[in-house]
Amino acid sequence: MADSLLKVRNLEVSARGRKGREFSIVDNISFDVQKGEVIALIGESGSGKTTISLACLGYSRPGCHITGGSVLLDGISLLEQPLPKLQELRGKDITYVAQSAAASFNGAMTINDQVIEMPVITGSATRQDALSKATRLYKELELPDPENIGKRYPHQVSGGQLQRLMAAMAMISDPRLLILDEPTTALDVTTQIEVLHAFKTLIQNHNASAIYVTHDLSLVAQVADHILVLKDGKMVEYGATEQIISVPRNDYTRELMAATHLMPEEFHAPPLVTAQEPPLLDVRNVSAGYGPKHEFIALRGIDLTVKSGETVGVIGESGSGKTTLGRVISGLMNAAKGGVFLNGQRLANHVDRRSRDELRQIQFAFQMADVALNPRQRVNKILSRPIMFYHGLRRSEATREVARLLERVDLPSSFAWRFPPELSGGQRQRVNLARALAARPSLIICDEITSALDTIVAQQILDLLESLQDDLGLSYMFITHDIATVTRISDRIAVMRHGEIVAQGLVDEVLTQDCHEYTQLLLNSVPEMRTDWLDEAVTRRRKLIAALS
């Protein structure tokens, strides 16, 4: 082990807070990247993993600065280079793949112009050579139509393709070090493994070194040689991948392991009450679409029931119509055909024409708690509005009720006087749930309420949902793209694809050996905590895709 490619020593990064106070966000980080090795930086949001990876490029985001330590690439100190020299290194030796390719590609330039930009402007290749090399990389990354895909603009290709095109952009100058910042997080689950596989093969074929940043331990087990676990900007554990996933030494690592999106060993027990007439919610033959005449079909002939006290999981990828279904049930969108029945009574199509009591019974919890909560209203005001609206309480009574609600969702009652931006993501999601609870509903439609949260926090929210259900007899319609999560808490599930339900029933009825191919595809995308899982999964995926089309 003579000289490692990248040496990071005692790295420290600080940020300036709102009141101009300096605080440290990354503290005393040291690690090495050997030639041909993949190191994973893993941690939750706020752990400083992205900040560290950017520091390895000699970069810090506006508002942050590197205050100490050194980053050496083959003996060159990156933190001491002037910008023009740094730009040369970045174009050639270290390259970067950003989290959201959709946001990181320049919308005003064609893909090829961006992919071959660096070799051409630095003069290391002619335009012709660079183009043919790009085409070879597109082929290697298994992109469709490799000859022509680069002539398009970024908005003309899908998210998964863009992410791979960004990898091609990073590999075009044969870098020695590749930095990948959550490169698959923004993708659909079934696309994710395909892209991950493409990255893995690419790194192996070109014998490059890489730093892989992610929050998902099970994914990183597939690509990394070593794993560095981070918490609050500090190193928690460092070791070989096998060791970290089989015998984690640190408590926090064990906690992360426990919260990964793995399939549960056994499914949720089916509910005891089965004969219930009429069901709490009955969706009968609903079709709906967007556009003035519903011409962009989003839902086709949906039948779904939710009984009181049960959790129904609705699974699908983006564009499957699962959120539209939630919007139709809650009356935010009109159905073109069919009807929604609550306790056997047909509900008006639109929310404006539903009675206050009908509105009260169905509540909606949105995915992005930070967007759904008014940042300029105190939690007390946010929660007392539905209380006063549905139950006609006076302000002082409502304030007492708010304290009870906050207690229900395990938040201190003093939070009533805070503003949403002062809360953490998990706390905001609890307030979001409390707002739905304030109406004392029978059914809460939960639209991806855990997908923006870190795994550990998401697990806590799921636990909260279960305990609320036990205490209050609530029903949930749980909309998500994550089949592992949904099987853990649902009694019954419905699998959606292209606006239709392809399978539904009790969890163990739907997830059988010979279930619908699309369900198999979703199941196949759930990572398993072993290092040889990825290759098998990709092979199975291709067979299933072929069977589906």
Place this chain on the structure above:
Amino acid sequence: MSLLEILGKRLILGAATLLFVSVLVFLGTEILPGDVAHAILGQGATPELVQQIRERLGLNEPLHMRYLVWLGNFLSGDFGTSLANGADIGTEIARRSKNTIILASCTAVIAVPLSVLLGLAAAVKPGGMVDRAISSTSLALISFPDFLVAVVLVTVFAVELRWLPAIASIRPSYDLLDWIRVLILPVTGLTFTILAHMVRMTRSAVLNVLASPAIEMALLKGVPRRRLLLRHALPNALGPIINVVALNLAYLISGVVVIETLFNFPGLGRYMVEAVTNRDVPIVQTCAMIFCSFYVLLNMTADILSIVANPRVRYKK
């Protein structure tokens, strides 16, 4: 929606706006106090003469008929004759608009590239010395009314230093050098009034784009600073820049009224001001319509350009 459909829609919308504007202009001059016939006759107005003139001018026709006749004449290029001296308005407009267009386009050619450059320079390092100098100067300029700027310029360069003429009247014998000498002060005055707006808009549009993940990506893939700004940031900021440029050019066409009057420059603006004092309604109507058409046309062009500049609209999925 295809590009052609969008463009077609814009064109129809532009035509409709112009039609609406023509109604406003017509009504606006109609409700001005005073009777045209009285204005023409002045002191010697007898009821019979007034009646005669009203008949001759068609003032006894109902309002909507007069509007349609007026609009039809306007569209066919017949602007009528001046009430004051009976001269054909069309010939006069042609002569005067040539002068105004020279003045306005000289200003545009100087002001637009200059302001985009200054805006870019300010955006390179927000909060730096260059940015602060450019931003505070442009803020100071935007707060001065154009007539004050013009008067200061005349006082300094024409009255005190005696380098340039204070009055910009045009003679047919003028050669290029004379034109330049005459135009320097009015052009500078106009530039000052429209520059600040465009500089500030360019700066904020570019800064907005510079904060996007796409620019961070370009920086991290090693794009040099200058290319980052010109090739990556500027094209994405074009939309807002085009719009503010168009708005200012439109302002230029009508804003020349003040400058032309101050410098006694024989352009459209002064023609209109003279007509207003003489209550020469056909001239006022025609000039107003020309100014409004420029506004609508330039804004429509800006809309169309910023649509065309966006590849998301040019190339469908």
